[in-house]
Amino acid sequence: MRQDLQKNPLLEIRDLTIHFFTEEGVVRAVENVSFEIYPGEILGLVGESGCGKTVTGLSLLRLIPIPPGRVVNGDILFDGRSLLNLEEKEMEKVRGNDIAMIFQEPMTSLNPVFTIGDQIMEAIILHQRLDKTEAKKKAIEMLHRVKISSPEKRMDSYPHQLSGGMRQRAMIAMALSCQPKLLVADEPTTALDVTIQAQILHLIKEIQGEMGMSVILITHDLGVISEIADRVAVMYAGRIFEYGPIEAIFTRMRNPYTYGLMRSIPQLTETRGRLYAIPGQVPDPMHLPVGCKFHPRCHMMIEDCKKGEPMFQVNGDQFSRCIRWKECC
Amino acid sequence: MSTYIARRLIYMFITLVGISIISWVIITQAPGSPIALTMDPKVSPKIIAQMEKNYDLDKPIYQQYFLWLERLFTGKLYSFKDGRPVMRKIAERIWNTLLLNVVSILIIFSLAIPLGIFSARKRYTFLDHLGTFGAYVGISIPSFWLAYLLILATVKLFGYPVLGMRTFVEEGFTTVDIVMDHLWHLMLPSIILAIGGIAALSRYTRSSMLEVIRQDYIRTAKAKGLPEETVYYKHALRNALLPVITLFGFIVPGLIGGSIIIETVFAWPGIGRLAYQAVLARDYPVVMTVLTISAVLTLIGNFVADVLYGVADPRIRYG
Numbered sequence: 001m002r003q004d005l006q007k008n009p010l011l012e013i014r015d016l017t018i019h020f021f022t023e024e025g026v027v028r029a030v031e032n033v034s035f036e037i038y039p040g041e042i043l044g045l046v047g048e049s050g051c052g053k054t055v056t057g058l059s060l061l062r063l064i065p066i067p068p069g070r071v072v073n074g075d076i077l078f079d080g081r082s083l084l085n086l087e088e089k090e091m092e093k094v095r096g097n098d099i100a101m102i103f104q105e106p107m108t109s110l111n112p113v114f115t116i117g118d119q120i121m122e123a124i125i126l127h128q129r130l131d132k133t134e135a136k137k138k139a140i141e142m143l144h145r146v147k148i149s150s151p152e153k154r155m156d157s158y159p160h161q162l163s164g165g166m167r168q169r170a171m172i173a174m175a176l177s178c179q180p181k182l183l184v185a186d187e188p189t190t191a192l193d194v195t196i197q198a199q200i201l202h203l204i205k206e207i208q209g210e211m212g213m214s215v216i217l218i219t220h221d222l223g224v225i226s227e228i229a230d231r232v233a234v235m236y237a238g239r240i241f242e243y244g245p246i247e248a249i250f251t252r253m254r255n256p257y258t259y260g261l262m263r264s265i266p267q268l269t270e271t272r273g274r275l276y277a278i279p280g281q282v283p284d285p286m287h288l289p290v291g292c293k294f295h296p297r298c299h300m301m302i303e304d305c306k307k308g309e310p311m312f313q314v315n316g317d318q319f320s321r322c323i324r325w326k327e328c329c
Numbered sequence: 330m331s332t333y334i335a336r337r338l339i340y341m342f343i344t345l346v347g348i349s350i351i352s353w354v355i356i357t358q359a360p361g362s363p364i365a366l367t368m369d370p371k372v373s374p375k376i377i378a379q380m381e382k383n384y385d386l387d388k389p390i391y392q393q394y395f396l397w398l399e400r401l402f403t404g405k406l407y408s409f410k411d412g413r414p415v416m417r418k419i420a421e422r423i424w425n426t427l428l429l430n431v432v433s434i435l436i437i438f439s440l441a442i443p444l445g446i447f448s449a450r451k452r453y454t455f456l457d458h459l460g461t462f463g464a465y466v467g468i469s470i471p472s473f474w475l476a477y478l479l480i481l482a483t484v485k486l487f488g489y490p491v492l493g494m495r496t497f498v499e500e501g502f503t504t505v506d507i508v509m510d511h512l513w514h515l516m517l518p519s520i521i522l523a524i525g526g527i528a529a530l531s532r533y534t535r536s537s538m539l540e541v542i543r544q545d546y547i548r549t550a551k552a553k554g555l556p557e558e559t560v561y562y563k564h565a566l567r568n569a570l571l572p573v574i575t576l577f578g579f580i581v582p583g584l585i586g587g588s589i590i591i592e593t594v595f596a597w598p599g600i601g602r603l604a605y606q607a608v609l610a611r612d613y614p615v616v617m618t619v620l621t622i623s624a625v626l627t628l629i630g631n632f633v634a635d636v637l638y639g640v641a642d643p644r645i646r647y648g
């Protein structure tokens with residue numbers, strides 16, 4: 001993995017800023033987010049609900065509803081070309097073909113009136129220009145690959161006839177049917193049972209290894225990240241708070257917010273009766289605090305925290321948005 | 330599926346019996362009598378009693394109902410007004426009514442659904458607001474008023490009669506002329522009959538479409554790289570039309586009710602006008618038979634809608 005990181009990045013996000021212009025006011029969902037993904041790596045994008053991680057994921061496919069949303073600033077470079085400047089017709093060729101996405105709710109993310117087979121074949125026919133028989137063969141192969149039993153039979157099943165885990169497998173088969181270079185997985189396991197969660201994660205990891213694609217794994221679950229990610233970006237209030245290789249983030253975190261998230265994971269060895277929680281609430285994205293967006297909830301807050309929110313390079317590939325990163329944590 | 334259909338047919342039969350009993354009670358107990366209308370006060374009570382006996386009005390109400398039922402099925406039902414067999418009177422006219430209604434339904438569905446989709450795609454634009462305004466006007470305008478207005482306008486504009494099903498004098502008409510003449514006479518009443526339905530159904534399609542395009546599976550379809558047209562016309566439309574199928578069951582009875590007014594205004598020789606005249610004359614056998622036929626058509630409309638729903642939505646399985 002290390003030597004892969006030396007290559008050119010597959011995807012580069014530069015100062016991405018996305019606002020939603022609603023009647024109540026401007027929602028600053030994503031603010032100056034920058035990161036890159038190298039070929040063959042899994043990047044975890046972690047944060048609480050409403051921190052902008054899903055919006056960031058959707059923006060890679062230009063699926064943000066416009067209006068009310070708008071990319072105010074920044075750029076997304078995929079394979080060296082800007083996705084934001086592409087014509088809609090060009091973008092359609094990227095979606096599902098170069099960049100695919102799987103979603104949180106396997107229950108509602110598949111169209112209830114078409115069979116699984118139809119929905120998988122649709123993308124294959126569209127992007128690979130195969131005829132129906134070949135597309136069907138390919139779709140069965142994909143179902144087999146995501147370990148769905150008797151795939152020929154499942155081709156004719158409707159989504160409601162499958163369990164949640166099976167549906168998510170079908171979603172993955174659909175997303176991967178055109179061998180995308182990048183998979184955006186938005187909370188792919190959140191709606192599933194814990195045992196199924198592990199199966200799906202291992203499936204994603206396994207296929208990722210076989211196909212050599214890159215994955216952005218969006219989740220609020222640090223446990224999920226620790227299992228399969230290579231690098232992690234921690235988001236809070238639309239900003240990246242800490243960013244670096246997985247072992248650095250998990251063992252040498254340099255940001256009190258990351259520290260708070262880590263402490264919130266219950267440990268088996270814990271004797272404490274109450275679960276730890278970061279005090280306070282996620283700020284209203286329309287009325288964000290001045291300076292560091294986390295300072296009202298932070299146990300290390302000093303007066304200078306209200307003055308700005310600079311990003312510091314901790315070392316070669318670890319970054320933290322905290323002026324007291326040296327003392328943390 | 331066949332057990333479902335069998336069960337539904339039995340339910341429909343029971344419903345139909347209920348409808349006919351309630352209709353019979355309401356119609357016979359309503360003020361007025363078939364005799365009072367045709368008689369003048371100088372006629373002796375003896376003759377009135379004789380007439381009541383002829384019409385079986387002297388018998389208890391339940392006996393009258395069963396007599397009607399018996400005669401309906403044996404074909405011995407005669408109109409009070411002219412003594413002609415009721416079934417023959419209806420047979421002469423029912424095809425005219427069905428023609429008018431089928432044309433109206435075709436107009437409604439072929440215009441309302443594209444209009445609804447268009448409004449949904451152009452939502453909150455000027456054209457969409459114009460569509461909303463038009464729909465409210467269409468729903469609110471009384472059809473008889475609009476009918477008279479349009480009759481006046483067409484006759485003034487084209488100087489060609491629009492009442493009835495055809496022009497009386499057809500001498501020297503070629504086949505093409507006759508067909509065109511019939512179409513001309515069909516046009517206004519079927520359009521007016523359709524206006525309310527178009528307005529309601531297009532709004533319904535619009536809101537159903539807007540509801541569907543917010544669903545997760547639409548985002549999935551877009552994420553696959555499908556062009557917007559495919560997303561709208563394949564993935565969204567199929568789902569948006571599911572509730573519209575149910576509306577089909579509501580539109581059929583609405584048209585039958587509406588055609589009573591429209592047929593009267595346009596002097597259209599259908600069962601709607603027959604029913605209206607029969608009600609005025611308290612011609613119970615005719616009124617009851619027309620009501621029963623309307624009820625049967627309504628129940629069939631609902632039944633067809635339910636079966637279609639099961640065909641269109643794989644999640645619904647009848648058993």
